Amino acid sequence: xxxxxxxxxxxxxxxxxxxxxxxxxxxxxxxxxxxxxxxxxxxxxxxxxxxxxxxxxxxxxxxxxxxxxxxxxxxxxxxxxxxxxxxxxxxxxxxxxxxxxxxxxxxxxxxxxxxxxxxxxxxxxxxxxxxxxxxxxxxxxxxxxxxxxxxxxxxxxxxxxxxxxxxxxxxxxxxxxxxxxxxxxxxxxxxxxxxxxxxxxxxxxxxxxxxxxxxxxxxxxxxxxxxxxxxxxxxxxxxxxxxxxxxxxxxxxxxxxxxxxxxxxxxxxxxxxxxxxxxx
Amino acid sequence: xxxxxxxxxxxxxxxxxxxxxxxxxxxxxxxxxxxxxxxxxxxxxxxxxxxxxxxxxxxxxxxxxxxxxxxxxxxxxxxxxxxxxxxxxxxxxxxxxxxxxxxxxxxxxxxxxxxxxxxxxxxxxxxxxxxxxxxxxxxxxxxxxxxxxxxxxxxxxxxxxxxxxxxxxxxxxxxxxxxxxxxxxxxxxxxxxxxxxxxxxxxxxxxxxxxxxxxxxxxxxxxxxxxxxxxxxxxxxxxxxxxxxxxxxxxxxxxxxxxxxxxxxxxxxxxxxxxxxxxx
Numbered sequence: 001x002x003x004x005x006x007x008x009x010x011x012x013x014x015x016x017x018x019x020x021x022x023x024x025x026x027x028x029x030x031x032x033x034x035x036x037x038x039x040x041x042x043x044x045x046x047x048x049x050x051x052x053x054x055x056x057x058x059x060x061x062x063x064x065x066x067x068x069x070x071x072x073x074x075x076x077x078x079x080x081x082x083x084x085x086x087x088x089x090x091x092x093x094x095x096x097x098x099x100x101x102x103x104x105x106x107x108x109x110x111x112x113x114x115x116x117x118x119x120x121x122x123x124x125x126x127x128x129x130x131x132x133x134x135x136x137x138x139x140x141x142x143x144x145x146x147x148x149x150x151x152x153x154x155x156x157x158x159x160x161x162x163x164x165x166x167x168x169x170x171x172x173x174x175x176x177x178x179x180x181x182x183x184x185x186x187x188x189x190x191x192x193x194x195x196x197x198x199x200x201x202x203x204x205x206x207x208x209x210x211x212x213x214x215x216x217x218x219x220x221x222x223x224x225x226x227x228x229x230x231x232x233x234x235x236x237x238x239x240x241x242x243x244x245x246x247x248x249x250x251x252x253x254x255x256x257x258x259x260x261x262x263x264x265x266x267x268x269x270x271x272x273x274x275x276x277x278x279x280x
Numbered sequence: 281x282x283x284x285x286x287x288x289x290x291x292x293x294x295x296x297x298x299x300x301x302x303x304x305x306x307x308x309x310x311x312x313x314x315x316x317x318x319x320x321x322x323x324x325x326x327x328x329x330x331x332x333x334x335x336x337x338x339x340x341x342x343x344x345x346x347x348x349x350x351x352x353x354x355x356x357x358x359x360x361x362x363x364x365x366x367x368x369x370x371x372x373x374x375x376x377x378x379x380x381x382x383x384x385x386x387x388x389x390x391x392x393x394x395x396x397x398x399x400x401x402x403x404x405x406x407x408x409x410x411x412x413x414x415x416x417x418x419x420x421x422x423x424x425x426x427x428x429x430x431x432x433x434x435x436x437x438x439x440x441x442x443x444x445x446x447x448x449x450x451x452x453x454x455x456x457x458x459x460x461x462x463x464x465x466x467x468x469x470x471x472x473x474x475x476x477x478x479x480x481x482x483x484x485x486x487x488x489x490x491x492x493x494x495x496x497x498x499x500x501x502x503x504x505x506x507x508x509x510x511x512x513x514x515x516x517x518x519x520x521x522x523x524x525x526x527x528x529x530x531x532x533x534x535x536x537x538x539x540x541x542x543x544x545x546x547x548x549x550x551x552x553x554x555x556x557x558x559x560x
Contacts, residue, residue, distance in 0.1 A: 193496065199551040203554075208462050216474055224549045227548055256511060278493075
């Protein structure tokens with residue numbers, strides 16, 4: 001057993017999966033879920049993701065060894081700073097937000113000294129939301145990025161790292177800035193593209209949208225209220241990734257306009273080579 | 281039984297699935313497979329997709345009631361015109377090519393009068409290729425587009441339509457031009473985007489490319505030797521679809537640059553609404 005008391009703030013898909021995984025793997029004695037909707041928390045309890053439902057953030061974190069915030073990225077920093085005052089001395093705080101720079105920066109200067117924070121991001125998710133889609137193996141063989149700074153103690157980093165590994169995840173360390181640049185390319189730009197492509201499809205042609213279109217646009221089904229703040233947090237890196245994509249689209253366009261079959265083939269082959277390297 | 285003799289030219293994923301489906305559903309007495317590689321044809325025979333392997337196109341089509349061409353789009357028209365001279369009177373010819381305008385036009389003026397041609401495109405496929413990935417239910421509940429012209433007889437259209445429906449497919453009629461415009465948006469542009477996105481991923485970040493990136497780029501794994509001719513055939517419509525996409529990307533860019541959260545939300549919501557309408 002790694003922990004006595006784990007508190008999860010935000011018990012949706014990710015928060016729910018953390019609770020299910022922690023309980024299934026026996027790494028925690030008791031899991032408290034904090035949220036704004038008692039009905040949803042009680043559903044999480046019925047599903048076995050948490051042991052106790054708490055609406056009040058201060059009350060929910062009071063006895064926790066570890067608090068994990070799995071709320072939308074625009075709420076995480078403020079909630080952590082609110083909660084910190086109620087945490088016991090030595091409590092560890094982490095999060096599961098899809099952006100790191102803005103969150104880590106907002107917390108750095110203002111976190112009280114009796115708690116420690118390590119930014120985190122488990123690269124697992126779905127276009128589906130809600131604890132009803134959570135499962136205990138969501139993090140198995142996935143990567144969780146942790147983003148320590150100069151202020152992060154080795155002990156705090158080690159404990160948060162051990163937690164994610166105990167949930168089945170692999171852990172990779174990056175700076176917050178590096179994380180945001182990478183995720184702009186691997187997650188945020190793909191989301192933008194999927195939404196753009198789905199958004200321009202004429203409704204006359206929906207029945208002609210077969211497997212390829214459906215795969216390519218699947219993540220556009222994600223919740224805009226979660227994704228809009230991600231784009232706001234990470235707009236500089238997303239714009240840079242979009243620049244790179246537009247250069248590549250421009251190369252495709254020129255090859256099409258000039259009927260340059262060998263250039264089309266070359267661009268397709270570069271894409272295939274990288275995609276094949278990812279497998280599955 | 282719908283047919284005595286079916287000949288499939290090009291026994292890969294699509295051609296193989298046609299053979300498997302036709303035999304499983306008992307709509308044909310005998311299936312001849314025509315190809316360039318005897319080893320691959322024999323594999324198709326072992327897998328039950330064809331009854332007989334033939335390397336010579338003229339010999340392979342001689343007794344066919346129906347000949348289906350499932351070869352790369354840049355070879356279909358020429359092969360059909362080559363084969364037509366060897367077909368018996370009344371033979372019906374169709375194809376499974378992903379583009380229709382160039383193929384239908386190339387055939388229209390030159391097809392001998394003793395055969396009939398109806399252009400077709402089953403909207404089923406995969407980034408995987410080869411008869412080893414074919415299965416008998418590939419067309420079930422999928423759409424096949426048929427593209428009759430002024431010259432197409434009602435009888436020929438009815439027979440080809442009945443054939444695809446007997447394989448489990450639903451049939452929709454479009455003009456060749458309309459087909460190519462629609463497929464530019466629902467298939468060719470998504471392929472271009474997937475290849476562009478996969479092609480700009482830095483190899484440092486491959487382990488950060490999770491489910492979302494993998495779904496969005498899956499079709500980039502398709503074979504460039506099949507896709508380059510599709511882009512060549514349909515470049516005007518693909519360029520028009522790319523224009524539409526770039527307008528939408530420009531709207532996203534402006535919303536990001538100006539930090540317009542409600543516009544970001546609106547663009548994401550439009551994408552989600554259309555994607556949700558597709559389901560699965």
